[in-house]
Amino acid sequence: MALSEAEITPQRYLQAQTRWHPSEIAFWLATLLPYVLFPNYLALASQIAIAALFALSLDLILGYAGIVSLGHAAFFGIGAYTAGLVSKHGWGEPLTGLAIAALAAGIVGYATSFVICRFRHLALIMLTLGFGLLLGELANSAGWLTGGMDGLQGIHMWKLGGYFHFDLFGKTAYSYALAILFVLFLFARRLIHSPFGLTLRGIRENFVRMPAIGAPSHSHIRTIYTIAAAIAGIAGALLAQTTETVSLDSLGFERSAEVVVILVLGGPGKLYGGLVGAMVFMVARDRFSGIEPQYWYFWIGILLVGVVLFLPNGILGGIMHLTSRWRRS
C-alpha cells in the first residue's frame, strides 16, 4: 500500500520512520537462539548482553549527542560496586539492587554533568578521562570499602522474583540480563524518536547553532549524561549480580576504552551499533582468549585502524551503505 509522497503528510512520514523494521524483529528473535543453539554458552551470552547495555548507554552520549567520553566505565563501576555492596551487606534482591545502583550512578552522573556540559573537544576528552582515572584511584585506595585489588567478596543474590535462582548454567542470568537490556533498549528507542532525541542529534550535528535557535544545550547535555550514567550503572550492577564478583577493572581505563571500541565497531548513532559491536567483540575475545595478550592487542589495534580508515560508521554503517547501493542498482 504505497501512497504517493504528496498524499503522505509530514507527520505520517515521520511516524513511518519509527516503525519496527523487520530486521529489528529478526534481531531480537535471534537473541533467543542461545537457549537453543548454544546452551553451554549462556554465561558468555549474558556477558554480551551486559556489554551491549553498557555500549548502548555510551551510544546515547557519544553516538547521539556527540560527547566523547573516555571515562564512561566510572558509572559502570559505580553501579557494579553499589550492587555488590548492597548485596554484601544483606540485601540480595536483584531488581531493587539494580534500582539502587542506577540511582547511585545517576547521581554521580548528574553531579559530573555540570562540569561536562561546559566543555568541548580535547578538554572534554581529558576531563572524562581524568574523572575515570580519579575514580579508579579512589576505588583502589578505599580497600576497606571496595576490597581493593582482591575485589569485592561475599556477594550473594537472592532468587529473582522470589522464584528463579541464579543457576550454574547461566540460564537465569541470561534471561535476566536480556530482559533488562530489552526494556532499556525500548526506553532508549523511545527517547531517540522523541523531540529530545532530535535535540541530541542537533547538538551532535552543530553544537554552535543550537543556542542560535534558542536551545539550552547545557541543560540537554546534563539530562542525557545523567540518563546514560544510570544505564551504565545498571549494566555494571548486572555484571556484579550475575557473576557475584566486582573488581577494580570494572571501572578502569581498559573498560572505558573497550566500550568505545565496541560502540565504534558496531557503528555509533544507530541504536543497534553497541549491540552488534558487543556481539562481535565479545565473541572474538572469547575465541581468542587462549592466545597471548599481546597478540590480542595487536589485532585490536589493527581493527581500530581499519575501522577508522575503511568503516567510518562501523559494521552497521557498512551494512547500510551496501544495502543502499544494492537497492539502487
Added chain:
Amino acid sequence: MLPPVFGVLFDGLAYGMLLFLLSVGQSVTLGMMNFINLAHCSFGMLGGYITVMLMSRYGWPFFATLPCAFIVGALVSVGFERTIFRRLYRASELDQVLLTIGVVFMSVAVAAYIFGTDQQPLQLPAYLRSSLTFLGLRFAVYRLILIVVALAITLALVLGLEYTRFGARVRAAVDNERMARGLGIDVDRAFAITFALGSGLAGLGGALAIEIVGLDPSFAFTYLIYVLIVVSVGGLGSISGSFVAAVVLGVSDIAGKYYIPQLGAFLIYLVMISLLMWRPLGLLGRR
C-alpha cells in the same frame, strides 16, 4: 644541611624535564593542526628500545645511542604521518583518538613480542650511576645531566622558534592555520618537520627515561596519560606552557609519592581536572 624537600624538588624537576621532552612535540603539533596523536608515546617507547638494543647487542656507549633514539623516533613517525595520519587531519576527534590508540595497541604488542614484557635492564657506566653530595643531600649525576640536557634543548627550541624563519612559520601556523596558508606558508611541510622533531624528542625522552622509570611495553600507555595531562594543562601549541606544566606535574607527582604515598596518582588527576576546569585552554594555551 639541606632539608629533604630540596631532594624532592630536584627529583621532581628531573622528572618534569623528562615529561617535557616527552610532551613538547605533542603540544606543538596539537596546536598547529589540532591533530590528537595518542601514539606519541609509542615513539618515545621506540627510542627507549633502540637505546637498549644498541647498548646490549652492539655495545654502544650510552650517549652515542641518544642521537639514534632521536633519529629513529623522527623517521618512524614521519613514516606514519605521511601514510596514515595525514588522512585524518580533517577528521573528527573521535576518529583521531581511535586510530592513534590503535597504533598504540599495535606498538605495545610488537614491543612485547620482540622484547618481552619484562623491564629492560640498562647498564650505565659507573659515573652516571653515582651521585654528588651537596650540603648534606645526594643528587644523582644522571638526573643532573638530564636536567642540563633538557634545559639546553628547551633553550634551543625557544630560540629556534623565535629567531629562525622556520620557527616563524611554525608560530604563524599555530596561531592561525588558515591565515598562514593564505600567506603562502607551506603548513603541511612545516607540520611534517615539526611532527618529526617532536617525535624525535619523544624518542630521546624515552631513551633518557629508562634509568628513571624503567622501560617495558606499557610505557606507551602509562606516559601517554602524563603527556596528555601536560599538554592539556600547559596549553596547546605552547612550549613554555608545556615546560611549566611538565615541571608542576613532575614535582607534584614526586612530592605526592614521597609525602602521601597512599594517595597515589589521585593527586595528579585532581590537579589536572581542577586546572582544566579553571582554564580549559590550558594555562598558557591560545586555542
Added chain:
Amino acid sequence: MRGPALSTRGLAKSFGSLVVARDIAIELPRGVRYALIGPNGAGKTTLINLMTGMLRSDAGRIFLDDEDITQLAPEQRVRRGLVRTYQINSLFPHLTALESVTLAVCERRRVAGTWWRQLAAYREEIGEAYEILSALTLGPVCHRPTRELAYGQQRLLEIALALATRPKVLLLDEPAAGVPREESKELFAAIAGLSREITVLFIEHDMDIVFRFATRVIVMVGGRVLVEGPPQEVAADPQVRAVYFGKAMGKSDGLRRESVP
C-alpha cells in the same frame, strides 16, 4: 508610538589593540528593513555577533524592545525574539530540512526536552515547520538531508530555521552569499514577503538589492557607523562615495538612484 525594536548604545569591542567595534549606537524602528553595508573588515558580522551575544562586548548596552539584554546568553536573546542567520551555512548536515525546522519550533515551544512522546505525535510543531518550509519553496524537499540540498536551498533553510523561532528582530548575515543572481532574487522576495511585524537587518554587498529591499541603510567603516539614512541619501553622501570609490569615480552604477518600493 512604541520604542525601537532594537537599539544599541556605545557598543564597543576590541581584541587587544585591534578595535573591531567603536561606540556603535543604532536604533532599528519596528518593521523597518535595514541594510548594513560597508567594506570588508568593517565589523558588520562582528556587530551581529555582539548583538546576538556570541561575542561579549567590552562596553555599551543593547536593548530589545526596551529590555536591556546586554547580559543575557545567546539562547535567551533568541527566546526574546532576536535571531540571526549565518553568512556561511550553519546547518545540521544529517538532519532533514523538516527535522531541522521542527527542532527549532520545538525549542521555541519548549517541548524539545520531552522524551516520553514520539516526535511524530507533535503534529502542530511539525505542521508549523512544514508551513515555514513551504512558504520558502522547500516543501517538496523537506525530507531530504540538509547536505543533499542545493546551495540556494540551504540558504533558504538558514532563513527557515530563523523564522521557526518567531523572531521580532531578524539579523541576516549576507543571506544571498554564494547564491547565483537569479536565485537570490527569489530569496529576497521571500525576505520582502516577511511580515511587517518583524524588523529585518541584513548585511549585503549588492547595491541593487539594497535599493530594492531596504528602507534605510547603515554604513559601517573600520568598526564605526559612518552614515545612516534612506538609500538615496546614503548613496549621495560624499563620505560614502569616498569609501567605496576612492579616486575611481568612473563607475556610478554601484549606487544608482532608484525608487524604493
